Amino acid sequence: MSFTPGDAGLRRRLADLVCRALQAMLPPALQSWGWAIRCETSGIANDTTALLFAIHSLCGLIPQAIASHLSQPFASRIGDGDPFAGGSTAMNINDALTRRPRTIGIVCAIGAVILGLAYMAVAGAPGRYLGINAGALAIGLTMLALLGQIQTTGRQVIGAAIAAMAAALLATALLGARADGAARWVSLGGLAVQPSSILVPLMLVAFSRARSVLATAGIVAAAAAVALQPDRAMAGILSLGLAALAGTSRDRHVMVALAASVAAFGATMVRADTLIAVPYVDQILYSSFDLHAGAGLAIWIGLALLLIPAIIGWRRDADNRATYAVFGAVWFATIVAAALGNYPTPLVGYGGSAIIGYALSLVGLPRRCGAISETVRQARTEVAATLPDRHLRVGMA
Known part of the structure; x- marks a missing residue:
């Protein structure tokens, strides 16, 4: 070379x-x-x-x-x-x-992307690949900053947002660019963008914080979209993320969404996935060691960084454990998919969609451990208002 x-x-x-x-x-x-x-x-x-x-x-x-x-x-x-x-x-x-789990998430995202850039530079990837990843990080962090300024997080608003994102995924499955029988991408200015990698992590984290009929319908529609694309990895990510949520919050909305995601995963399993590995994108968890032990170590450490916000948040913030469980499960499943098949390696491999998706999913994490979300606070107020006994209200407070 x-x-x-x-x-x-x-x-x-x-x-x-x-x-x-x-x-x-x-x-x-x-x-x-x-x-x-x-x-x-x-x-x-x-x-x-x-x-x-x-x-x-x-x-x-x-x-x-x-x-x-x-x-x-x-x-x-x-x-x-x-x-x-x-x-x-x-x-x-x-x-x-x-x-501050959101802050550490930003630091981890930057660290993982830097390690990925270093790997691609050593591996001889085209310079534009490095520029695209760096640009995606800047776009993702900018969008995170803008979304982080939004103070209203009511259930109806989040439900409508999830439904809108599900509609985008369905449009991708029906009208998106196709490759080897799969329709997972949208072409923007000559760049192939994978909407599911951007939207599904955000949808799941948002669903963990505010569940409603509309939000559940959005998750079910998203499961149908990834089954139609078909995208086995994303269907598995949906299933594992919702399974983690079911382990902490077993309500009917979660169980309906989980059943739909499992059905979507089953549908993708019966269809052959014929996509071949793309250099600097797929299978780099192993091929990086063929290049140099340091390059392989950088890839694995970069992937481990993605899970740190969930681990720290789970240990320090009992009020929001459902959100941390979903966040960790989503990115752990993404790493497992990259290890088992020809699926993009998040953040450390070439591809801006997962970088933007990781940054956006951080918006669901509290700015500070122990901070109770407005949605949770509103739900507690509603429950307290329905209690006829004054002493029980005092106990809830």
């Missing part, structure tokens, strides 16, 4: 970006490691070797950095009794990691 000077320059810039990202996440006690790695990387003459060294260093220090941030409040209390003795910057980072 031959590389042009432009490719080499891109690898050098990515190596520096990885080093800067490592320095940004390291706590003060480990900053000397960050500077040493950056200096060592700059001293490596070969750009590809420099990028691989930076990736190795990032993968090796991420666990220590996270452990250091999480242990900072305990260390500071033991030290001199001042909970902020370790420095306000370190405490702010620690707070974002442990109490």
Whole structure:
């Protein structure tokens, strides 16, 4: 494989970006490691070797950095009794990691995309692939910021939004671009976009927060759409996400939606999936190790980052566990699908749809652990209003 000077320059810039990202996440006690790695990387003459060294260093220090941030409040209390003795910057980072699941989700998305860009640069992917992934991240985070400003999250509004997204999926199944008998894509300006990868994670997370007849109808329609496309991976993601929700909230809306998703998954299983693997998109969980051990490690760590918001939220925020369960199940199922078949590898592989989808699904997570959603608060108020006994109302409060 031959590389042009432009490719080499891109690898050098990515190596520096990885080093800067490592320095940004390291706590003060480990900053000397960050500077040493950056200096060592700059001293490596070969750009590809420099990028691989930076990736190795990032993968090796991420666990220590996270452990250091999480242990900072305990260390500071033991030290001199001042909970902020370790420095306000370190405490702010620690707070974002442990109490702000949406913030840590943004950090994880950025980290996963950076690792994916580094892998594709080493693998010799076309430069436009890297640009598309970086652009998709910017678009996704921008849309997340805009949606995050919306304060009204009533059940009817969420139900209508889910129904509208389901209609878009049905339109894709009936009118979308076809390849090998599958209609999963929409062509926008010459780019193939997969609406299900963008919309289904958001639909499931939204459904976990506000369930209604209209929202349930939207999920059932989405299940029918992925069966028609057909998209076995997305049908499995729907089923696993709703199964996780059923494990925490067994109401009739969830069970109806789960039954529809299981039926859709069964329909896709009886139809052959003839799509072939696409370079830099499918099967890279294994092929990356053929390139270099560091590249393979970067892919797996990038995928593990996707699950961190769900893990932290589940442990720290009991009020919203149903949402974290669905979020984690959706992205775990996406990773499993990429491992088992010729389906896109989310965020670390080429493809902007999953990047935008991950960013949008973060809007369903609370800004801060322990924050009760407006929908949940409204539901509790409605229940309390129907109780005739004043003492029971006090108990609910």
